[in-house]
Amino acid sequence: MERKHKLRGAFYLRLSKDDDNQKESSSISNQxxxxxxxxxxxxxxxxxxxxxxxxxxxxxxxxxxxxxxxAVENGLINLILVKDLSRLGRDYIQTGQYTEVYFPAKNVRFIAVNDEVDSDQPLNDLAPFRNVVNEMVARDTSRKIRSSFQTKMREGAFIGNFAPYGYQKDKHDKNHLVIDPNTAPIVHRIFEMAAFGCSSANIAKSLNEQKISSPAVYRCQKYPHLKLANYTQKKAWSASTIRKILKNPVYRGHSAQGKSVKSSFKNRHVSALPMQEWIIVENTHEAVVEQELFDLANEGAKQRQCVKKDSFVNSFSKIAVCADCHHGMSTIGSMPHVILACGSYKSHGKSICSNHFIDYNDLMQCTREVLKRYALLDEAEKQEVFAEIKEELSPSKHENERIDELNHILDTLYLDYYAGTLSAQRFEQLKEHYEAEKSQLDSLRQTVDDTVDFEKIYRDIIRFDELSPQLLSAFFESIEISQGSDENHEKQQQIVFHPRFKIKP
Ligand SMILES: [Zn+2]
Known part of the structure; x- marks a missing residue:
């Protein structure tokens, strides 16, 4: 009885959406x-x-x-009252951490009235079990809310907070989409460019160059209460934004929802679902693109796997990175005067990184110097290195990287064609190259197997005949290019090689 007077109590009240079914009994005033x-x-x-x-x-x-x-930390209160344990929380581990560990440690008495929990009373054994039950209730409610959303989605009703880019919500029916005259033409153009064979990266680049607001920026302009600062990653158009637009059936007039699922009712982590699991209802609203264009654009995305055989291939693609922002170094210019520059500086300018660059041939020379050390390996070390190279060279791992590389070269040509600076005849020639490159990739798949002559590869490296992207990435995880400085009119620059395996000094 003596202690009661020293107690400074506090109520903790909580009401949430998942309490709907309990109605009045849970309301704040009732608590x-x-x-x-x-x-x-x-x-x-x-x-x-x-x-x-x-x-x-x-x-x-x-x-x-x-x-x-x-308030507990500041010593203002030492007694907490809640209606039941689930007011405190529905996660039994965390709730238990407060009731079993934190409150006792702070000498705080905790009472959950309806659950008859009182930390001053010895009968607390049931509390952990109640916590488990509370968590089960939360899981069930979360499932119920989700399934009622799914019912709506199956009816083709649009239930998102914001209409997809290119659309707006119908003023008369918030579950219905209508064309947004400001952005639908841009969506249409994205499909057109893709149908012409432009890569998503180049479409994004082109939109950024034309200063067209990205979907996130446009949304913030339209709804001023949204903070652009929360969208730092999406301020500019990116290849992934374009890819998402290109495969979204919403632009065919079909509603496509349920594309992601929360991994747990406890947190906000959302994972994307494969397309086959999306809930698609056809013809729920006006289409932005015709079926033919939609198909062409999506085929175009697959077809950009052709190359001109004598084109310059950047052997440092995927390996050379900016020492400061770790973005890949991208190429500027054409042979014999290719320069590698920090990719984020190239696309975004000074706001992201500074002007790191290096002459391609200089870097190649340095790399050869480094590789010379492999000439000094003894037989056992050589075998070790061969094993690593073999793994790196396996086509399953490198085919895609190679295709990416070739795509990049081709994109420029497609862009030219799209801009009208490339003739139809030239375009046809490229198609031929495409076929040639296709079969080349297929034969590559067959040659890189156990029959590969590693002694020859080794000799090639020593003679530096051909340092292909595959070979370089077989040897190096990355090559970091730092910002150059100018001393006595001579450029000083640090290059850090990160070999995949140790080289004897
Ligand atoms: Zn950088």
């Missing part, structure tokens, strides 16, 4: 009334009240709860 009655009967002094209205119990990051913990 307060119940706690007041209880405190009065017990003779507790209540000095504070903390409340989270509309915040789910699956997270502990709630404003009211944070204030409550702050």
């Amino acid at each position: 307060r009334k119940l706690l007041q009655d209880y405190a009065e009967k017990a003779g507790f002094d209540i000095v504070a009240e903390f409340c989270d209205d509309g915040v789910s119990g699956t997270t502990f990051d709630r404003p009211g709860f944070n204030q409550l913990i702050q």
Whole structure:
């Protein structure tokens, strides 16, 4: 009885969407009334009240709860009353951490009235079990909410917060999409460019160059309450944004929803679902692109696997990176005057990185110097290195990288064709090259197997005949290019080679 008078009590009240089914019994005012009655009967002094209205119990990051913990930390309260354990939280491990560890450590008495939990009473064995039950309830409610959304999706109703880029919500029916006259033409153009064979990266580049707002930026302009700062990653158009647009059936007039799923009801982590699992309802709204263009654009994305045989291939692609921002170094110019420059500087300018660059041939020369050391390997070390190279050279691993590389070269040509600076005849020639390159890739698949002559590769490296991208990435994880400086009119630059395996000095 003596202790009661020293107690400074606080109510903690919480109401969330997942309490819908309990209606009035859970309302904030009812929770307060119940706690007041209880405190009065017990003779507790209540000095504070903390409340989270509309915040789910699956997270502990709630404003009211944070204030409550702050009050405990500041020694303002040493008694907490809640209606039941689930008010505190629906995650039994974290809830248990507070009731079993944190509150006792802070000498805070904790009472959950309806669950008959009182940390001053010895009968606490049931609390952990109640926590488990509370978590099960949360899981079930989360499933219920999700399934009611799914029902709506199956009816073709649009349930997203924001209309997809190119569309806006119908003023008369928020579950219906209508064309956004500002952005639909841009979507149409994206499909056109892709149909012409432009890569997603180049389409994005072109839109950025024309200063067309990215979907995220456009959304923020349209809804000023959204903060652009939250979209730092998406301020500019990116290849992945373009790819998502190109395969989205929404532009064919079909509703495509349920593209992602929350991995757990507890957190906000969202994972993407494969296309086959999307909920697609056909012809729910006006299409932005015709079927033919849609198909062409998506085929175009697959077809950009052709190359001109004598084209310059950047052997440092995927290996040379900027020492400061770790972005890949991209090529500028054409042979014999190719320069490698920091890719983020190239695309975004000074805001992201500075002008790191190196002459391609200089870098090749340095790389050869480094590779010379392999000439000094003894037989056992050689075999070790061969094994590594063999793994790196296996086509399954490198075919895609190679295709990427070739794509890049071709994209420029397609862009030229699209811009009208490339003739139809030239375009035809490229198609031929495409066939040739295709069969080349196929034969590559056959040659790189156990019959590969590693002694020859080794000799090639020593003679530096051909340092292909595959060979370089067989030897190096990365090559870091730092910012050059100018000393006595001579360029000084640090290049750090990260070999995949140790080289004797
Ligand atoms: Zn950089």
